[in-house]
Amino acid sequence: MVYVYVLASYFIGTIMTAYVVMKFMKGEDIRKLGSGNVGARNAGRLLGKKGFLLTAIGDVLKGILVVAGAKYLGFSLEHQILALIAVVVGHIWPITLKFKGGKGIATAAGGLVVVAYQPFLVFGGIFLLLLVILRSFTLAGMTAFLTVPFIYWFMDYSLYECTLVFIVIALLLVAHRDNLKEKLARKII
Structure with a gap:
């Protein structure tokens, strides 16, 4: 069960908030704009404060939800951190975007607060x-x-x-x- 959860955590990490926010707000691919990074800083440069905040909140929530879910399921602290590692790996190297994602700061910070x-x-x-x-x-x-x-x-x-x-x-x-x-x-x- 733990390893299925860790694998699911990776796939949660691959949900790239900046990509979704840019598609929703402008209908464009953020990877082709600005620095090309799929993170809050690039979203902020391209979409302003609203884009930055939506992206940062979404990225932080990925870390929070994965670790909180592991806690809720009664996983050990070690397994909670393994889930955090998986969600951060998913954020940095998402299979959904050809392994080119964000930098992982917000996702890691959200998860570390809950750990x-x-x-x-x-x-x-x-x-x-x-x-x-x-x-x-x-x-x-x-x-x-x-x-x-x-x-x-x-x-x-x-x-x-x-x-x-x-x-x-x-x-x-x-x-x-x-x-x-x-x-x-x-x-x-």
């Missing part, structure tokens, strides 16, 4: 501090996300749970690798 809100609150504080220091949403976010497995570790979660959370974060870093290279190059130069 355990206490570590997420610490992450939020670290993110805000880094945002003030680095003045870059991307660098602050990615750096703060790197701390999440350690936050779980210091809050006495098991090594297995911390490792699974690390996998979620590693997926986000892989999805953002080009953005990070560009941002770091600008900061260094």
